[in-house]
Amino acid sequence: xxxxxxxxxxxxxxxxxxxxxxxxxxxxxxxxxxxxxxxxxxxxxxxxxxxxxxxxxxxxxxxxxxxxxxxxxxxxxxxxxxxxxxxxxxxxxxxxxxxxxxxxxxxxxxxxxx
Amino acid sequence: xxxxxxxxxxxxxxxxxxxxxxxxxxxxxxxxxxxxxxxxxxxxxxxxxxxxxxxxxxxxxxxxxxxxxxxxxxxxxxxxxxxxxxxxxxxxxxxxxxxxxxxxxxxxxxxx
Numbered sequence: 770x771x772x773x774x775x776x777x778x779x780x781x782x783x784x785x786x787x788x789x790x791x792x793x794x795x796x797x798x799x800x801x802x803x804x805x806x807x808x809x810x811x812x813x814x815x816x817x818x819x820x821x822x823x824x825x826x827x828x829x830x831x832x833x834x835x836x837x838x839x840x841x842x843x844x845x846x847x848x849x850x851x852x853x854x855x856x857x858x859x860x861x862x863x864x865x866x867x868x869x870x871x872x873x874x875x876x877x878x879x880x881x882x883x
Numbered sequence: 884x885x886x887x888x889x890x891x892x893x894x895x896x897x898x899x900x901x902x903x904x905x906x907x908x909x910x911x912x913x914x915x916x917x918x919x920x921x922x923x924x925x926x927x928x929x930x931x932x933x934x935x936x937x938x939x940x941x942x943x944x945x946x947x948x949x950x951x952x953x954x955x956x957x958x959x960x961x962x963x964x965x966x967x968x969x970x971x972x973x974x975x976x977x978x979x980x981x982x983x984x985x986x987x988x989x990x991x992x993x994x995x
Contacts, residue, residue, distance in 0.1 A: 801981050803982075811969070811987060811988050812985070812987045812988060813926075813971070813985040815982060818981065818982065820981065859925055859926065861926075863981065868913070868914075869914050869931060869975070870914065870975045870981055870983065871914070871916060871928055871931055872926075872928070872973075872983055873928065874918075874925035874926040874927070875925050876924060876925045877923075877924065877925045879923070
């Protein structure tokens with residue numbers, strides 16, 4: 770069966786520090802991968818999605834970036850965090866080529882920028 | 884543009900039925916979904932419906948789709964305190980995109 774992992778679960782970082790959040794998927798190959806941010810416990814904002822290694826689409830302009838160095842690994846990064854980067858970050862995957870495109874979510878990372 | 888809207892809050896008593904509503908704007912939507920998010924957790928896929936269906940039932944959950952009005956609803960029968968969560972509807976739009984458009988979420992509070 771497929772599982773999706775995110776770490777760390779929680780993170781407290783000072784303004785201006787770098788960020789690296791990791792997401793990995795097990796039990797599937799060539800998934801589509803997504804990064805979302807959820808602010809104040811409501812609403813999902815799609816940040817990035819990837820249909821393959823090295824292929825990243827950015828949905829909103831921001832100081833975050835994403836990378837996919839391996840088929841089942843998706844990384845969200847920042848060189849310098851802002852206060853507004855605080856939120857709940859969710860990674861999701863979906864089978865590639867599927868018609869339904871239902872997305873399966875990881876447990877999330879709670880980021881607090883102070 | 885694509886937009887999915889939900890009411891923000893719903894309060895019901897334990898044992899009653901809950902109905903959570905959602906409206907969307909993209910008439911080319913192919914699949915529509917309901918997700919549940921418990922506090923501090925990721926989203927859990929509850930159910931989905933294909934756009935050529937009017938209704939889908941899965942145990943205590945009933946999904947109704949009115950494609951003419953672009954209206955989707957989720958009915959939870961015999962609502963329990965464990966059903967308290969935020970519920971998101973989402974649509975898969977037509978075309979080559981692999982993205983889902985999520986609603987703003989409805990907070991369901993179940994009173995004992």
